[in-house]
Structures are given as structure tokens and as C-alpha cells.
Amino acid sequence: MTIAQWTSRIPSLDMEAGEKAAAYIDNLTKPPGSLGRLETIAAKLAAMTGNPFPEVTPAGVLVFASDHGVTAEGISAFPQEITVQMAKNFLKKGAAINVFANQINADFQLIDIGMAKEVNENGIISRKIKAGTANFCKEDAMTRDEAVQAIQAGFEEAEKMIARKGIKCLILGEMGIGNTTASSAMISAFTNKNPASVTGPGTGLTEERILHKQHILQTALQNRNINAHDPLDILAKVGGLEIAGITGAMLAAAAHRVPILVDGFISAAAAVTAQALSQLAADYMFVGHYSTEPGHAIAINILDKKPLLDLQMRLGEGSGAALAFPILRSACAMVREMATFDDLANY
Numbered sequence: 412m413t414i415a416q417w418t419s420r421i422p423s424l425d426m427e428a429g430e431k432a433a434a435y436i437d438n439l440t441k442p443p444g445s446l447g448r449l450e451t452i453a454a455k456l457a458a459m460t461g462n463p464f465p466e467v468t469p470a471g472v473l474v475f476a477s478d479h480g481v482t483a484e485g486i487s488a489f490p491q492e493i494t495v496q497m498a499k500n501f502l503k504k505g506a507a508i509n510v511f512a513n514q515i516n517a518d519f520q521l522i523d524i525g526m527a528k529e530v531n532e533n534g535i536i537s538r539k540i541k542a543g544t545a546n547f548c549k550e551d552a553m554t555r556d557e558a559v560q561a562i563q564a565g566f567e568e569a570e571k572m573i574a575r576k577g578i579k580c581l582i583l584g585e586m587g588i589g590n591t592t593a594s595s596a597m598i599s600a601f602t603n604k605n606p607a608s609v610t611g612p613g614t615g616l617t618e619e620r621i622l623h624k625q626h627i628l629q630t631a632l633q634n635r636n637i638n639a640h641d642p643l644d645i646l647a648k649v650g651g652l653e654i655a656g657i658t659g660a661m662l663a664a665a666a667h668r669v670p671i672l673v674d675g676f677i678s679a680a681a682a683v684t685a686q687a688l689s690q691l692a693a694d695y696m697f698v699g700h701y702s703t704e705p706g707h708a709i710a711i712n713i714l715d716k717k718p719l720l721d722l723q724m725r726l727g728e729g730s731g732a733a734l735a736f737p738i739l740r741s742a743c744a745m746v747r748e749m750a751t752f753d754d755l756a757n758y
């Protein structure tokens with residue numbers, strides 16, 4: 412399928428269901444508006460799902476793992492090998508996202524979309540497009556065709572999870588040493604902002620090494636001759652395979668009216684890409700939390716979203732989104748379980 416065939420499957424929000432939910436919420440036994448954003452979240456969930464009494468359980472977590480050739484430029488505080496080590500940790504259920512996914516009874520799936528080495532262990536899905544991107548300081552991260560293949564893999568894996576497990580809310584996470592550099596390059600290209608304003612410490616660079624990362628980004632963006640009006644060009648030249656996979660998964664969730672919880676900076680870069688491919692895709696998104704990575708604020712500004720939580724996090728993996736999920740679940744429970752003033756009249 413082509414990108415246009417995927418995006419054409421995304422329906423408009425069901426405004427009628429949203430308005431019905433909003434009217435019903437106003438009749439719940441509380442002063443109108445007193446549950447604040449929870450009320451607008453519930454109405455938005457109704458419009459997304461087409462159901463005035465929306466449901467978000469069970470949640471599903473998809474984590475896409477891949478490597479980045481640009482790590483050769485010394486842009487991360489950690490070595491590339493950590494990507495594979497953390498993939499093994501996800502399979503052993505020892506990572507933060509495993510713990511948080513478990514707390515919300517979410518289904519969890521790890522997808523190798525482009526790690527540098529094989530992880531031949533049970534529980535991982537291999538959709539490897541290639542063994543890491545190229546160093547985009549020197550050449551394009553991937554071909555346009557590889558970017559499309561990675562979007563397709565993400566789309567298919569999300570569709571599978573939604574169909575097989577009846578997933579009603581999709582949480583998108585990632586693992587990839589070097590991917591804050593790719594995300595910074597992408598957001599810089601999308602916004603035409605100087606890379607300095609979208610570059611941060613990632614996993615924990617010192618101030619001095621952040622300056623080096625900015626310099627690498629400046630060089631890369633000068634060398635890549637990006638067409639800023641073409642999201643696929645941006646993704647292919649300076650993006651990442653996991654960012655492409657998440658983009659595809661987001662398009663699939665939107666196509667199935669499944670609400671999406673966007674995580675931190677990398678997940679937000681994928682969300683911006685999905686939105687650029689289809690404005691409708693963003694209608695199905697919530698942003699779980701504020702990441703302290705400076706580019707995140709710029710990305711969510713493009714998405715025009717206000718995150719649900721502010722816990723000073725910058726981990727990735729889908730961890731912030733998983734922590735925000737209970738807020739969506741509470742919004743649904745409010746509509747489904749609270750009494751109305753009509754009920755009160757009969758007491």
C-alpha cells in the first residue's frame with residue numbers, strides 16, 4: 412500500500428458522539444466543569460471512538476527498537492550497544508515500561524525495526540528494515556523506500572495488536588541510542604528552527620557535549636538538502652527506523668479509531684510526522700507527559716497538544732504515556748459510572 416492509501420483510511424472525528432458525551436457529562440452529579448480537563452478528555456475520547464460512553468481498556472504498548480549510524484559522531488552519553496541490551500531487558504520485563512505496562516494491565520510488544528544486532532530471543536517481533544540507519548552526517552539515514560517500509564511495518568504491527576487483543580488505546584514507545592539526535596534533526600527540519608533550540612542532553616550529555624551535538628546537527632542539516640515540505644524526505648534523510656515505525660502505528664490506530672498516547676520527544680517527532688502525512692491523525696492523539704528534552708515543547712506546539720502529566724521525565728520507552736493512561740481510564744469511568752442529576756431526582 413502507499414502512504415495515501417493508509418492515510419485515506421483515517422476517519423474524521425465523530426463530533427455527534429463528542430457532543431452527546433459533553434451534554435451527558437454536564438448532567439453528571441457535580442458542578443459543570445468541576446472535573447476540569449477530565450471532562451474534555453472524555454468528550455474527546457467519545458469523538459475519537461464514536462461512542463458517547465468510551466472505553467480505553469485494554470491498553471496496548473508497542474515499543475520499536477532500532478539503531479542510529481549517527482552515534483559514530485559521539486552524540487550520546489551511552490554507547491550503541493545499550494539498544495540491544497535494553498531490548499533484552501524489555502523481554503525479561505526489567506525495564507521501566509514493563510513495570511508501568513504491568514500496572515495498567517497493558518499488552519506489551521517489542522519490535523526490532525532496525526537494531527544493529529540480532530536479538531534471537533522469544534517474545535521479540537523482527538521487522539528489521541536494516542541493521543541501523545546510516546550516519547546522516549555523511550549520507551542519508553535511509554532511502555525513501557526504507558522509510559516507507561518501516562512505516563508499513565509499524566502500521567501492520569499496530570493493526571495486528573488492535574485486532575488480536577482488542578486494544579482500545581495504543582501507547583507508543585521506543586528504544587534507540589542516538590534517537591534524540593534524529594528527533595532534533597527532524598523537528599529542526601519541520602520548523603526551520605536552528606538545531607541549537609531543539610537540542611538537549613538526551614540520555615545525559617554534559618553542556619560541552621551538547622554543543623558538539625548541536626554542531627553535528629548543523630553539519631548534517633546543511634549536508635542533507637532536505638525538502639522541509641516533504642515529511643518522508645525529512646524522515647528518510649535524518650530520521651530513524653523506530654520513528655518511522657511509530658509513525659505507521661499511529662496512522663493505523665487513527666484508522667481504527669483507537670486513541671493514541673504519545674510519549675516523550677521521539678514519540679512526539681513521530682506524531683509530528685504522522686500529522687504532516689495526515690492532519691486527521693493528530694485528532695486521535697493525547698500527549699502523556701512533558702519531556703524535559705527541549706525539542707519536546709516545540710514538537711507538542713506543532714501538535715497543538717497539552718500533555719497530561721509533568722513529572723520531569725526523559726526516559727522514553729512509552730513510560731510517560733503508560734503513567735498517563737489511568738487519567739484516560741478515569742475519564743471513561745466518570746462517564747460510565749457516575750450518577751446523573753436525573754438519577755438523583757429518583758432517590
Ligand SMILES: O=C(O)c1ccc[n+]([C@@H]2O[C@H](COP(=O)([O-])O)[C@@H](O)[C@H]2O)c1
Pocket residue numbers: 486487488489585586587588589590591592612613614615674675676677678702703704707724725726727728
Ligand atoms: O522520551 C524522551 O523524551 C527521551 C529523552 C531523552 C532520551 N530518551 C531515550 O534515550 C535514548 C536516546 O537518547 P540519546 O542521548 O542516545 O539520543 C532513547 O533510547 C530514548 O528512548 C528519551
Ligand SMILES: Cc1cc2nc[nH]c2cc1C
Pocket residue numbers: 489493497585586587614726727728
Ligand atoms: C539505560 C537506558 C535505558 C533507556 N530506555 C530508553 N532509553 C534508554 C537509554 C538508556 C541508556
